Amino acid sequence: MGKIVGIDLGTTKSAIAIYENDQPKIYQNTKGKRTTPSYVALKKTKDKKSGEVSQEWIVGETAKNQAIVNPLSTLYGVKRLIGRRFDDPEVKKMEALASYKIVPGPNGDAWVEVDGQKMAPVEISAKVLRELKEAVEKQIGEPVTEAVITVPAYFNDAQRKATKDAGKIAGLDVKRIINEPTAAALAYGMDKQKSGKIAVYDLGGGTFDVSILDLSMDKEGSMIRVLATNGDTFLGGENFDERISEFLIAKINEEHGTDIDIHDKASKAANATVLQRIREAAEKAKIELSSQDVAEISLPFLMQSAEGPVNFTYNMSRKELEGLVQDLIDKTLPPFQKSLADAGLKLSDIDDVILVGAQTRMPKVVETVKNFYGKEPRRDVTPDEIVAMGASVQAAILQGNVEDVLLLDVIPLSIGIRTAGDVMFKAIPRNSTIPTEFKDTFSTNQDNQPNVDIRVYQGERDVASQNKLLGNFTLDGLPPGKAGTVEVELTLAIDADGVLNVEAKNAKTGRAQKITVKANGGLSEQEVARMLKDAEANAEKDRIFRESVTALANADFELKDASRHKEQDYYKQAPEELKQQFEETVKDLTTARDKRDVQQIIEKTEKLKNVLTSIGEAFAGASTASETPAAPEATPAAAAEDKPKTPKAPTP
Numbered sequence: 006m007g008k009i010v011g012i013d014l015g016t017t018k019s020a021i022a023i024y025e026n027d028q029p030k031i032y033q034n035t036k037g038k039r040t041t042p043s044y045v046a047l048k049k050t051k052d053k054k055s056g057e058v059s060q061e062w063i064v065g066e067t068a069k070n071q072a073i074v075n076p077l078s079t080l081y082g083v084k085r086l087i088g089r090r091f092d093d094p095e096v097k098k099m100e101a102l103a104s105y106k107i108v109p110g111p112n113g114d115a116w117v118e119v120d121g122q123k124m125a126p127v128e129i130s131a132k133v134l135r136e137l138k139e140a141v142e143k144q145i146g147e148p149v150t151e152a153v154i155t156v157p158a159y160f161n162d163a164q165r166k167a168t169k170d171a172g173k174i175a176g177l178d179v180k181r182i183i184n185e186p187t188a189a190a191l192a193y194g195m196d197k198q199k200s201g202k203i204a205v206y207d208l209g210g211g212t213f214d215v216s217i218l219d220l221s222m223d224k225e226g227s228m229i230r231v232l233a234t235n236g237d238t239f240l241g242g243e244n245f246d247e248r249i250s251e252f253l254i255a256k257i258n259e260e261h262g263t264d265i266d267i268h269d270k271a272s273k274a275a276n277a278t279v280l281q282r283i284r285e286a287a288e289k290a291k292i293e294l295s296s297q298d299v300a301e302i303s304l305p306f307l308m309q310s311a312e313g314p315v316n317f318t319y320n321m322s323r324k325e326l327e328g329l330v331q332d333l334i335d336k337t338l339p340p341f342q343k344s345l346a347d348a349g350l351k352l353s354d355i356d357d358v359i360l361v362g363a364q365t366r367m368p369k370v371v372e373t374v375k376n377f378y379g380k381e382p383r384r385d386v387t388p389d390e391i392v393a394m395g396a397s398v399q400a401a402i403l404q405g406n407v408e409d410v411l412l413l414d415v416i417p418l419s420i421g422i423r424t425a426g427d428v429m430f431k432a433i434p435r436n437s438t439i440p441t442e443f444k445d446t447f448s449t450n451q452d453n454q455p456n457v458d459i460r461v462y463q464g465e466r467d468v469a470s471q472n473k474l475l476g477n478f479t480l481d482g483l484p485p486g487k488a489g490t491v492e493v494e495l496t497l498a499i500d501a502d503g504v505l506n507v508e509a510k511n512a513k514t515g516r517a518q519k520i521t522v523k524a525n526g527g528l529s530e531q532e533v534a535r536m537l538k539d540a541e542a543n544a545e546k547d548r549i550f551r552e553s554v555t556a557l558a559n560a561d562f563e564l565k566d567a568s569r570h571k572e573q574d575y576y577k578q579a580p581e582e583l584k585q586q587f588e589e590t591v592k593d594l595t596t597a598r599d600k601r602d603v604q605q606i607i608e609k610t611e612k613l614k615n616v617l618t619s620i621g622e623a624f625a626g627a628s629t630a631s632e633t634p635a636a637p638e639a640t641p642a643a644a645a646e647d648k649p650k651t652p653k654a655p656t657p
């Protein structure tokens with residue numbers, strides 16, 4: 006068996022590592038660098054003699070280096086597009102940022118267009134992966150065919166699957182997808198052999214993630230448990246660069262009477278090369294200002310203005326940079342706070358804060374975290390290498406080269422199905438540890454119901470349709486049978502990669518239907534936060550909604566059963582007085598039901614059950630051998646969407 010590599014497929018930079026000689030080792034790329042820009046470009050060359058144009062794909066360093074002269078065909082940051090729909094708000098944000106074209110793909114996903122050719126982001130990511138893989142193959146002299154790849158904790162199902170697909174296209178069997186902060190914690194824990202609660206603060210090129218983890222590393226066995234995770238899928242170094250760019254553009258426009266507008270499509274297209282140069286200068290200055298007090302930004306012959314060529318120079322101070330981006334840095338603190346709250350911890354419970362992501366090299370980021378935490382964060386890890394190193398540790402665990410470390414990760418929002426009356430049935434509650442599985446039996450709600458429609462949602466609202474629809478499917482060919490007698494086994498499973506599989510099965514016919522849920526787009530931290538807040542704000546409304554749906558379903562069940570009772574011996578032999586009470590209550594309940602009077606429905610349903618019990622008792626008193634009519638348990642919840650099911654339901 007060959008070596009399984011660990012890969013950090015980053016928004017701006019990627020890294021690859023192998024666990025060997027009892028430690029993770031970062032492998033250099035063909036240019037001798039330990040990280041590789043996640044840049045891919047289609048380069049065209051014209052043969053001087055024949056005039057023939059040839060084209061080739063270039064990746065990494067070489068692609069990044071020619072970005073200025075080839076802005077329309079140089080792709081970067083595609084991790085922000087992978088597994089997302091074209092109409093996703095985050096894709097719109099990336100559109101504003103990118104110099105290349107983002108277009109809708111054949112199935113409504115976000116794709117890119119290069120030289121008139123439409124391509125899926127997975128194909129672009131695959132090229133980055135292949136570059137990393139081939140660099141390692143050259144060095145170790147054997148093929149690399151298996152990998153563990155990391156993704157942001159907030160990547161949803163579709164994004165994880167897309168990342169796996171990218172691996173496949175690159176010729177890699179992706180053995181496991183793990184979360185970046187978890188990988189960082191794994192590498193850190195293995196290295197330091199420390200137990201305790203840690204916070205991983207990862208500010209990379211495109212995303213911000215914060216995770217609270219519980220590490221217990223000892224000789225008998227090690228465990229890493231993610232207690233909570235939070236973040237922002239659109240906050241990273243690139244946003245810092247954009248801020249600086251905007252500032253520089255304003256200066257250029259002011260000084261030279263130009264009218265570059267970064268937010269205008271036409272202006273952006275017309276000035277693609279100019280903007281690319283500004284962006285690069287901005288990033289360069291930002292990086293220099295991590296170790297210097299002043300950075301010189303020099304952009305000679307940037308463009309033509311009415312007055313002639315624009316030669317722009319500017320000296321930016323560290324203070325000035327900090328002023329431009331402080332609010333972006335501050336945006337990392339609320340998710341940090343939330344993750345602590347979700348983990349049920351206080352800041353003082355955290356033994357170490359680990360800084361990950363190259364943007365944390367900025368002194369102001371360190372200072373902001375320090376002020377928040379009240380202590381120095383740890384900086385003895387290499388922020389842009391630790392994630393790939395952790396992935397390689399996971400690879401070694403899978404290969405049995407490292408003592409087992411139990412990795413326990415969580416899902417950020419509940420996953421459930423829509424049940425009768427649009428009630429959300431939370432099968433897997435938020436912050437559940439993965440892998441996890443939910444299995445239960447649901448039953449039909451109508452006589453001879455031919456099928457059930459399973460709708461899978463993610464979110465915290467009790468009203469299913471207010472949550473995010475992840476996918477739906479229909480299980481048909483159900484055998485005929487009375488309501489409540491035809492059973493459907495439902496399984497929701499999230500695997501170690503965080504991928505969700507849903508299956509519905511009828512045991513009698515063996516018919517089954519399943520989906521690997523395709524999400525409609527990513528859930529950003531803002532979206533998650535908004536959904537949580539929305540759930541909180543609507544808690545009372547939702548409670549009333551759930552109560553009334555439950556009451557209605559219970560009443561329906563009792564009313565349906567009433568005619569059956571009346572044909573039984575115990576009813577026929579009951580005292581007239583009880584029979585009369587029964588009839589009256591049925592009538593009252595029907596009226597209340599028709600009027601949708603929830604309070605009355607609940608009261609009368611209860612009363613009907615009591616009368617039934619009395620009838621049963623009277624019968625038992627008369628003949629000890631008789632059966633008491635059992636009042637059915639009524640908890641309405643069912644898998645059918647518009648065909649509500651009988652109260653025979655799972656107790657969550």
Ligand SMILES: Nc1ncnc2c1ncn2[C@@H]1O[C@H](COP(=O)(O)OP(=O)(O)OP(=O)(O)O)[C@@H](O)[C@H]1O
Nearest residue numbers: 015016017018209210211212242295362363364366
């Ligand atoms: N010395 C430095 N000071 C400040 N910022 C830096 C420094 N070095 C790199 N960066 C910034 O860090 C970002 C890249 O970080 P990193 O390589 O960790 O991200 P990534 O893994 O590609 O992204 P993500 O984790 O979001 O997918 C870039 O925006 C880069 O400009």
Ligand SMILES: [Mg+2]
Nearest residue numbers: 015209362392
């Ligand atoms: Mg990263």
